[in-house]
Amino acid sequence: MLKGRLGLDSAKVPHRDRAGLLYLARGALTARDGTLAFLQGQATAADALTPGDYAIPLQGVSMVLLGPGSTVSHDALRLLAYARTALAAVGEDGGRLYTAPPLIPDRSGLARRQAGLWADEAKRIDVARRMYAWRLGKVLPHRSLDVLRGIEGARMKESYRLHAQRARIEWRGRRYDRADPGSADLPNQALNHASSAVEGAAAIAVAATATIPQLGFIHEDPGQSFVLDIADLHRDTLTIPCAFRAAKRVAERPNENIERVTRRLTGEALAREHVIPAMIERIKALFEKPSAEE
Numbered sequence: 001m002l003k004g005r006l007g008l009d010s011a012k013v014p015h016r017d018r019a020g021l022l023y024l025a026r027g028a029l030t031a032r033d034g035t036l037a038f039l040q041g042q043a044t045a046a047d048a049l050t051p052g053d054y055a056i057p058l059q060g061v062s063m064v065l066l067g068p069g070s071t072v073s074h075d076a077l078r079l080l081a082y083a084r085t086a087l088a089a090v091g092e093d094g095g096r097l098y099t100a101p102p103l104i105p106d107r108s109g110l111a112r113r114q115a116g117l118w119a120d121e122a123k124r125i126d127v128a129r130r131m132y133a134w135r136l137g138k139v140l141p142h143r144s145l146d147v148l149r150g151i152e153g154a155r156m157k158e159s160y161r162l163h164a165q166r167a168r169i170e171w172r173g174r175r176y177d178r179a180d181p182g183s184a185d186l187p188n189q190a191l192n193h194a195s196s197a198v199e200g201a202a203a204i205a206v207a208a209t210a211t212i213p214q215l216g217f218i219h220e221d222p223g224q225s226f227v228l229d230i231a232d233l234h235r236d237t238l239t240i241p242c243a244f245r246a247a248k249r250v251a252e253r254p255n256e257n258i259e260r261v262t263r264r265l266t267g268e269a270l271a272r273e274h275v276i277p278a279m280i281e282r283i284k285a286l287f288e289k290p291s292a293e294e
Contacts, residue, residue: 021208021276022056023048025067025092029056031075041069059083063208065090088204092267096196097203110211113287114226118215127286128217134233134282145218159236167244169251186247186258193262194243195231199224201270202231205279211287230279238275242266 025047027040036056040049056064058079063086066072072087080087089098117123125143132148133139136155142148157174164171169187176184181192206213206227216225218232231239246262270276 021063021065021204022061023065023067023090023271024056024070026069027071029064029066029070029072029076031073031079034079036064036076036079058085061085063088063204065204068092086208088207090204091197091200092263096200096263097207108210110209110283110287114211114215117287118217124217130286131218131229131233135236149218156235160240163240163244167241167248169244169248186250187244189258190243190247190250190262191240193259194239194246194266195235197242197263197266197270198234198239198275199227199231201276202227202279205230205276205283208276208280209283211283230283233279233282234275238266238269238273242269 024038024040026043027038027049029036029038031037032055035058038049038054038056040047040051040054043050064080066087066089068091077087090096091098117127125145128145128148129139129143132152135152140148140151142151160174161171164187171187172185174188174191176188176192181189184192203213203224211226213224213227216222216227216229219225219228222228242265243262246258246265249265250256250258250261
């Protein structure tokens with residue numbers, strides 16, 4: 001076929017028409033016959049694929065999550081870049097984000113909408129209130145971010161206490177030494193590890209939507225402020241329950257490693273509950289304008 005004929009050389013499937021995320025682990029991602037191929041090696045129970053050679057629909061997904069034990073060829077990277085399909089190197093079940101080459105999105109709408117809302121102080125507070133409403137189940141009347149943070153802080157103290165009761169573990173409050181995190185008690189160590197895993201998942205969601213990680217609405221100073229905003233939406237339903245289950249297990253089996261157990265439980269929950277796709281939909285709901293305005 002002639003290059004450029006009918007524009008087929010530059011045809012690309014818009015991200016809104018793609019299937020979402022594809023998690024691959026313990027195999028080799030290569031290029032073959034103009035598309036991607038994945039040679040699945042020895043699989044684990046958590047892997048979706050059994051050992052074999054698979055063709056990967058290059059423009060069928062928005063982002064490939066490449067898990068432990070995997071390699072990727074230069075030609076595969078070239079094809080991914082051409083199709084504007086993102087690639088992220090992640091931990092087991094998406095519990096960590098190690099690197100994600102910049103995605104060149106076919107639309108900049110979400111990032112532009114995020115920047116516009118963030119730049120307007122009144123609108124920035126509105127977005128923060130909306131995110132708190134998702135967490136609290138109701139819209140608070142307050143328009144001061146400090147007041148909202150104070151209300152959420154008091155609520156979280158009670159939430160920790162209730163989750164600890166359900167898990168039947170001793171809870172002495174949220175405290176740890178950043179310089180020596182290993183000196184904290186098991187529940188606090190587990191919370192640190194579970195939070196890190198959920199933040200990794202949120203980083204994947206932010207990268208997949210090509211939104212701006214530095215522009216947070218509740219968190220302000222960290223370089224991953226928006227990532228932390230998204231991760232906190234799942235603190236009550238995912239982070240704390242996984243952490244306290246891990247603390248309970250390790251307290252009963254002292255020979256087990258608290259980080260390994262926590263990340264395993266959190267990773268399983270991330271995959272089972274389809275948390276990353278849910279995060280992506282939350283981001284879209286936060287920033288997308290009605291179609292009539294686009």
